[in-house]
Amino acid sequence: MAGNGKDGNVVVAAVKVAVDRYGASQDELIPILNEVNREIGYLPGEALDEISRLLRVPKSHLFSVASFYRMLSTKPHGKHVIQFCESAPCHVSGGREVWLALKEHLNIDDDQTTPDGKWTLLTTSCLGVCGVGPVMVIDDDIYGNVEPSQIPTILEKYH
Amino acid sequence: MKYYRSHVLVCVDPECLKKGAHEVMDAFQDELVAQGLIDEVQVLETSRIGGCDHGPELMVYPEGVHYSNLTPDDMPYLVEEHFLKGRPAQKFITEEKVFTDEELSAPTAKEIRVVLRNCGKIDPENIEDYIAEDGYQALGKVLTENTPEQVIDTVLNSGLKGRGGAGFPAGKKWQFCRASKETPKYVICNADEGDPGAFMNRRVLEGDPHSVIEGMIIAAYAIGSSQGYIYCRAEYPIAVKTLRIAINQARSMGLLGKNILGTGFDFDLEVRMGAGAFVCGEETALMASIEGNRGEPRPRPPFPAVKGLFAKPSNINNVETYANIPQIILRGAEWYSSMGTEKSKGTKTFALAGDVKHTGLIEIPFGLTLREIVFDVGGGIKDDKKFKAVQTGGPMGGCLPESYLDLPVDYEAITKAGSIMGSGGLVIMDEDTCMVDIARFFMDFTQDESCGKCTPCRVGTRRILEILERICAGKGQPEDIETLEYLSAQIRDDSLCGLGQGSPNPVVTTLKHFRDEYEAHIFEKRCPAKVCKALIRYEIVDGVCTGCTVCARNCPVGAISGERRQTHMIDPDVCVRCGICKQVCNFNAIVIN
Numbered sequence: 001m002a003g004n005g006k007d008g009n010v011v012v013a014a015v016k017v018a019v020d021r022y023g024a025s026q027d028e029l030i031p032i033l034n035e036v037n038r039e040i041g042y043l044p045g046e047a048l049d050e051i052s053r054l055l056r057v058p059k060s061h062l063f064s065v066a067s068f069y070r071m072l073s074t075k076p077h078g079k080h081v082i083q084f085c086e087s088a089p090c091h092v093s094g095g096r097e098v099w100l101a102l103k104e105h106l107n108i109d110d111d112q113t114t115p116d117g118k119w120t121l122l123t124t125s126c127l128g129v130c131g132v133g134p135v136m137v138i139d140d141d142i143y144g145n146v147e148p149s150q151i152p153t154i155l156e157k158y159h
Numbered sequence: 160m161k162y163y164r165s166h167v168l169v170c171v172d173p174e175c176l177k178k179g180a181h182e183v184m185d186a187f188q189d190e191l192v193a194q195g196l197i198d199e200v201q202v203l204e205t206s207r208i209g210g211c212d213h214g215p216e217l218m219v220y221p222e223g224v225h226y227s228n229l230t231p232d233d234m235p236y237l238v239e240e241h242f243l244k245g246r247p248a249q250k251f252i253t254e255e256k257v258f259t260d261e262e263l264s265a266p267t268a269k270e271i272r273v274v275l276r277n278c279g280k281i282d283p284e285n286i287e288d289y290i291a292e293d294g295y296q297a298l299g300k301v302l303t304e305n306t307p308e309q310v311i312d313t314v315l316n317s318g319l320k321g322r323g324g325a326g327f328p329a330g331k332k333w334q335f336c337r338a339s340k341e342t343p344k345y346v347i348c349n350a351d352e353g354d355p356g357a358f359m360n361r362r363v364l365e366g367d368p369h370s371v372i373e374g375m376i377i378a379a380y381a382i383g384s385s386q387g388y389i390y391c392r393a394e395y396p397i398a399v400k401t402l403r404i405a406i407n408q409a410r411s412m413g414l415l416g417k418n419i420l421g422t423g424f425d426f427d428l429e430v431r432m433g434a435g436a437f438v439c440g441e442e443t444a445l446m447a448s449i450e451g452n453r454g455e456p457r458p459r460p461p462f463p464a465v466k467g468l469f470a471k472p473s474n475i476n477n478v479e480t481y482a483n484i485p486q487i488i489l490r491g492a493e494w495y496s497s498m499g500t501e502k503s504k505g506t507k508t509f510a511l512a513g514d515v516k517h518t519g520l521i522e523i524p525f526g527l528t529l530r531e532i533v534f535d536v537g538g539g540i541k542d543d544k545k546f547k548a549v550q551t552g553g554p555m556g557g558c559l560p561e562s563y564l565d566l567p568v569d570y571e572a573i574t575k576a577g578s579i580m581g582s583g584g585l586v587i588m589d590e591d592t593c594m595v596d597i598a599r600f601f602m603d604f605t606q607d608e609s610c611g612k613c614t615p616c617r618v619g620t621r622r623i624l625e626i627l628e629r630i631c632a633g634k635g636q637p638e639d640i641e642t643l644e645y646l647s648a649q650i651r652d653d654s655l656c657g658l659g660q661g662s663p664n665p666v667v668t669t670l671k672h673f674r675d676e677y678e679a680h681i682f683e684k685r686c687p688a689k690v691c692k693a694l695i696r697y698e699i700v701d702g703v704c705t706g707c708t709v710c711a712r713n714c715p716v717g718a719i720s721g722e723r724r725q726t727h728m729i730d731p732d733v734c735v736r737c738g739i740c741k742q743v744c745n746f747n748a749i750v751i752n
Contacts, residue, residue, distance in 0.1 A: 027469075029451030030434055034393065061452075068453040068610075070435030071393050087355030088550065088586050089512035091600055097738050104715055104737065125437055125608075127394050128358030130512040131262050131519050148739055149713065 008046050014039040015050040024054050029065060033072050042073040070125070078113040078120035080158050082106075083137040087126035090133035094147070098134045099123075101148035105155065119155075163201040165242065166291055168218040171204045175214030179230070183215040186231035190238040200242060203291065220291060223280075226251040262362060262519045267536050271498060273506045274359075274482045275522045278366030283401050286408040289369040295414055297488035298373050301380055302422045310381040311337060314484065316492035318504030323349055323440075323477035324552065324581045325657070326503070326570040332474060335464035336382040339472035346379045346387035346426075347449075347468060347475040350402075351433055351440040353392060354553030355604065357584030359508035359520055360478035364391065364398035367482065368405035372428065374481030376415065377488060379426040382474050387428045390445050393435055402430050437608035441656045442475045444610065455610045456656035477582065479508055499525035503569035507583055513550075514541045514589040523568075530564040533587055544589040548672070552581030554601045554608075555661025557668030558594065577668055579661065593690035594673040595680050599627035601665035605658065616659030619650040623666060633693040635681035643670060689751040692736040696752050701726045703748040710740035710749065 018035040022028035032055075036047050043066050052059040066072045084099055103109060106119050113120040129135050132144030143154060169184045184202065191197040208218045213227035224247045226237065233251065240248040263279050266272055281288035289295070301310050315330030336344060348371060352360040363371060375387050391399050406428050409415045417425050431449050438444045439454040446468045448454040467473025483505065487495045496504045503525040509532070511518050516538035523536065529549055533539065540546050548558040557578030559566070566572050573580050588597065606620035623646050626639050647663030654660050670677060679685045686694040699710070699719075706724040718734040721727030729740070729749075741749040 026451040027449065030448060031432065034432060034434055057451075065451070065453055068436060069433070072434050086604070088554070088597070088600060088604075089356040089518075089584075092513045092586065092588055092592060092597075097742075100735070100737050101715075101739070104735070125353060125394060125435065125604075126355035126357070128352065128361040130356050130358060130510065133512070147742065148737065149742060 011040060011044055011046045012050050015047050019054045026055060026057055033066055037072050042076050079118050080139055081120045081122060083122045083124035085127050085135040086123040089130035090135055093133045095134035097148045098146050101151045105151050163199060165200045166220045167200060167202045168205040168208055168291060169202060170206060170208045170211065170214060170216050172206045172211050174211040175216065178214045180215040182231050183229045186234040190234040194238055194243055196242050224252060264519060269527060269531060269536055270522055271506050271524050272522045273486050274363060274479050274508050275520060278362055283366050283368055284404050286369060286412060293489060294369050295373055297485035298376055299420060301377050301488055302420055302424055307337060307381045307383065310377060313488060313492045317487045317495040319483055319487060320503065320570060321476055322479035324579065326580060329476055329480050332464060333378060333381050336472050336474040339465055341472055343386060343471055344382055344384040345468045345471060345473040346375050346384045347473055348375055348389040348481055349440065349442065349445055349475055349477040350389050350391040351445060352582060353437040353440045354582050354584045356512040356586045357510045357553060357582045359510050359583055361395050361398050362520055363478050363482050365401050368402050370482040370485055371478050372405055372409055374484035375428065376426050377484050378474055380424055385425045387426065388431050388449055389428065390431045390433060390449060392433045399430055399432055438610045438658050441658060455612045458655055500567065500569045502571050509583045509585050511537045511585050511587065513586040515587040516541055525569040526567045528565050528567050532568065540589050547590050547592055548588045550586040552579035553584050554604045555579065555658060555664050556581050557664045558597065558672065560672040591688055593686055593688035594669045594676050595627065595630055596690050598666045598669045599631055602627055605662040613654045613659055615650045615653040616662060619646050620662050622646055630680045631691040633684045637681065639681060640677055695736060696731050697729050697734055697736060697740060698750055698752055699727050699729060700748050700750055703746055705746055709743050713739050713743045715739065
């Protein structure tokens with residue numbers, strides 16, 4: 001995961017790995033963007049430049065695709081990303097109180113990063129684990145049956 | 160191909176071997192020969208069918224009977240009882256293991272499991288488990304015995320409708336695609352199960368991926384395709400992983416790739432992962448996404464069967480539709496169409512969520528009533544509260560009130576009631592749910608997920624959301640209800656795809672069935688369900704409060720004051736209505752007014 005000013009060489013290398021794996025073709029664009037996004041944490045301008053060059057696809061097209069999908073980000077994220085499920089089953093089982101508690105605790109809103117760069121707060125569409133709602137995901141860890149009062153304890157685990 | 164009426168799995172783990180598993184197996188086979196049953200029963204060596212504590216053990220399918228503590232001497236009796244007389248030999252049966260599966264519990268009396276039959280029962284990462292459950296037999300049957308036309312006829316006669324939501328007959332879709340002359344043709348599986356609260360497809364992909372793969376290969380044979388794609392949403396990483404393992408195993412066994420089962424038929428499959436866009440569940444948007452574009456829908460016609468992926472004829476069905484196919488082929492169209500209602504045949508999976516006692520997946524024949532689903536299968540409302548509404552069909556569906564509880568659930572009846580079947584999410588809401596808040600909530604979802612192509616959907620959903628937010632904030636205006644109705648009609652009529660056309664449904668149905676709640680918010684500035692924050696106040700009841708100070712210590716904004724052992728007070732101007740105080744109070748002294 002990286003902040004601002006990611007080393008250009010690292011970005012170019014990550015793009016190369018992804019393009020080599022999937023092939024330099026436009027119908028492989030979304031797998032490529034997904035992989036680079038996962039490696040770097042977001043899609044910096046240098047990555048789009050390099051993908052544009054290798055796939056011979058205009059950068060405008062890349063940006064239009066990258067900005068369309070929720071899981072692709074064109075701006076850097078914090079060290080840990082919290083994704084909160086905003087779907088109906090979580091909502092009716094107490095999700096809204098958890099969401100408010102999260103925003104309150106971190107003092108940021110949806111799609112924002114804390115000033116210290118530690119946390120990014122996002123909403124996600126349904127993760128399909130509705131049996132244990134409300135659900136949130138921190139990095140790759142899923143938390144189910146979350147209650148507002150548990151928020152500080154859960155967040156404490158991350159450094 | 161040879162058909163067996165029974166498959167017997169004998170555990171050959173070291174522990175069972177030590178206790179004489181091979182001797183039991185030999186005696187068993189000898190006895191089959193002696194009783195003339197050897198051609199009807201297949202005996203396979205396997206592992207892990209139980210704990211090996213009571214070995215040697217064996218499992219008989221399709222019944223799924225588990226015998227243990229066996230000796231070679233028991234075999235004549237066992238074979239005679241079970242395989243000749245057809246009744247389980249009770250004395251060797253061990254208690255069935257109790258599964259504690261939060262998502263998928265043992266079927267209740269009213270359920271029939273077709274699509275979910277293997278989930279939780281077989282190892283999804285081992286193709287042999289699937290094969291032991293008659294897996295890939297349907298494929299073998301169609302490739303060796305049926306013409307593509309016969310396959311399509313079987314699917315047509317079964318009455319199977321597309322389970323993605325619209326309910327278009329699957330056989331017809333295949334027929335159209337077969338009729339398209341252009342090549343190559345593509346078979347696509349829509350695994351972009353985005354409806355909030357619906358996770359039936361995830362469970363099938365994670366629990367029984369081969370049933371989907373087998374269904375797709377059969378579809379490919381029927382329409383004449385050699386390449387397929389499964390488009391799976393990125394929110395389902397485990398499903399993607401399981402699918403990839405399954406595809407590789409199928410390929411290594413010659414069930415995918417060139418010359419499948421030696422019949423000269425070629426077909427291969429690829430998994431494509433989405434990147435988080437709800438609209439990609441719409442078939443034309445999904446294909447745009449596979450092509451590497453923004454997932455925006457396009458007008459139909461041309462339909463995908465004529466011009467689909469890469470502008471070639473494509474057949475697109477969802478996970479559940481494909482998973483039904485092998486069973487329909489094996490057990491026949493008549494068997495399938497014997498379940499369900501006059502126009503909706505077979506079974507449907509649903510995900511029960513919200514305020515129902517047993518959340519999770521169910522599979523029922525069409526025709527059960529909502530009341531049977533909520534109260535018999537779902538066990539009723541949590542904490543014995545009162546049922547208020549059920550939301551069917553996901554965010555583009557509608558909320559149906561108590562008066563619709565006796566509605567038999569099938570495509571036709573649900574549509575007539577003003578909602579949609581959708582992919583099968585059922586969100587059940589109790590008396591504490593504010594219907595205006597629910598409508599606001601769904602609108603927030605659709606306006607966020609609108610791809611932006613059509614103005615009525617892009618702007619209209621935003622305007623509706625603003626009005627609903629205003630109503631929930633206690634600033635509703637008298638003309639708001641009328642404006643909502645006008646906007647809803649415009650968006651429904653003037654949007655291109657199902658997302659736009661269906662987006663006003665939650666508003667339309669809540670306005671129809673719960674109009675009094677809208678009026679209470681707008682004219683009386685009151686939220687009857689005590690949900691909308693601007694319209695409620697938390698108060699501490701004098702006499703019940705013991706002054707324990709727990710609420711004051713937990714209040715994140717310091718809105719609660721009071722001396723120890725004295726009744727506390729909440730300052731409504733400071734209170735943010737987060738509800739933590741009510742949650743932590745041990746004496747139920749905090750009420751909402």
